[in-house]
Amino acid sequence: MSVADRSFALSQNSRNRQRSNFELYAWLFMRVSGIVLVFLVLGHLFIMNILDGGVQRINFAFVAGRWASPFWQIWDLAMLWLAMLHGTNGLRTIINDYAERDQTRFWLKMLLYVSSAFIILLGTLVIFTFDPTIG
Amino acid sequence: MATAPVGTLYRGGQGMWSWVAQRITGISVFFFLYVHVLDTALVRVSPEAYDLVIATYKTPIVNLLEVGLVGAVLYHALNGLRVIAVDFWSRGPRFQKQMLWGVVGVWVVVMIPGTYYMLRHTVEALFGATS
Ligand code: HEM
Numbered sequence: 562m563s564v565a566d567r568s569f570a571l572s573q574n575s576r577n578r579q580r581s582n583f584e585l586y587a588w589l590f591m592r593v594s595g596i597v598l599v600f601l602v603l604g605h606l607f608i609m610n611i612l613d614g615g616v617q618r619i620n621f622a623f624v625a626g627r628w629a630s631p632f633w634q635i636w637d638l639a640m641l642w643l644a645m646l647h648g649t650n651g652l653r654t655i656i657n658d659y660a661e662r663d664q665t666r667f668w669l670k671m672l673l674y675v676s677s678a679f680i681i682l683l684g685t686l687v688i689f690t691f692d693p694t695i696g
Numbered sequence: 697m698a699t700a701p702v703g704t705l706y707r708g709g710q711g712m713w714s715w716v717a718q719r720i721t722g723i724s725v726f727f728f729l730y731v732h733v734l735d736t737a738l739v740r741v742s743p744e745a746y747d748l749v750i751a752t753y754k755t756p757i758v759n760l761l762e763v764g765l766v767g768a769v770l771y772h773a774l775n776g777l778r779v780i781a782v783d784f785w786s787r788g789p790r791f792q793k794q795m796l797w798g799v800v801g802v803w804v805v806v807m808i809p810g811t812y813y814m815l816r817h818t819v820e821a822l823f824g825a826t827s
């Protein structure tokens with residue numbers, strides 16, 4: 562389905578008529594973030610699980626070594642935001658698909674947004690305030 | 697069709713199953729990520745707290761779960777690229793079935809050595825060194 566087709570399909574859905582282009586942008590965001598995440602997440606998994614002994618070598622000192630470099634800080638930050646927004650939007654779609662009562666749908670999405678915002682903020686804070694000399 | 701899903705785009709045949717798998721892997725990875733950010737946040741508590749939780753990642757059963765996680769992410773990523781190709785590449789829809797076999801093929805080819813390297817330490821610890 563091309564962007565134009567997608568835009569048309571959305572305009573046919575009564576719940577989207579007279580509304581903004583939000584659903585179209587969300588659909589596009591899933592694809593753009595997905596392409597970037599291929600590199601970020603598969604790279605992360607390769608480094609963490611396969612390279613140099615994989616998961617067995619991970620500890621506090623290992624993380625301290627990595628986050629000493631802005632490169633890995635930015636990598637992790639981008640991965641955090643993109644994966645969380647991509648996953649949250651994916652779950653929003655799934656809630657829309659399965660939760661039938663308006664009330665249920667509303668509260669499930671509120672729960673989703675609040676917990677996702679919390680995780681994004683916590684993860685961001687952890688990267689920016691990391692202290693290798695703690696403890 | 698009173699209960700027709702609102703946002704569901706891909707239905708029927710292996711196209712439907714690839715979509716069901718996309719959905720299940722997406723949800724699983726998302727929930728892992730919640731927990732994962734929480735466990736990583738322990739670096740702000742103390743090195744001991746972090747190392748203690750990371751030690752569970754190194755146990756045999758969790759190690760096996762990690763192979764499952766990597767398999768789930770890899771499938772979701774490959775099939776996601778296929779969905780993107782179907783949407784944006786003019787000839788994508790015509791080749792979507794072949795691309796699905798491509799996804800399965802690449803997944804198998806990557807997971808075989810991947811599983812070997814991920815589990816090597818655990819297998820050696822449980823059954824003695826292999827080399
Ligand atoms: C078993 C598999 C995994 C292991 C062993 C692992 C390991 C780690 C480690 C050691 C860190 C600390 C920071 C660093 O050294 O870069 C980290 C951070 C992070 N990982 Fe993973 N990871 C795994 C899977 C994943 C997956 C599948 C995702 C994405 C969906 C992910 C996303 C992140 C993010 C966003 C951070 C930054 C957290 C923060 O901001 O506090 N990880 N991971």
Ligand code: HEM
Pocket residue numbers: 588591592594595596598599602603644645647648649650651652654655705715718719721722723725726729769772773774775776777779780
């Ligand atoms: C690694 C690269 C990734 C790619 C290429 C990718 C691609 C995609 C694509 C194309 C979709 C379909 C969107 C639609 O049908 O409109 C999707 C859905 C989804 N993705 Fe990802 N994704 C990736 C990583 C992730 C990660 C790390 C997570 C979890 C944090 C995730 C969670 C989801 C969820 C929950 C859905 C919704 C599934 C549904 O509606 O059935 N994805 N992804």
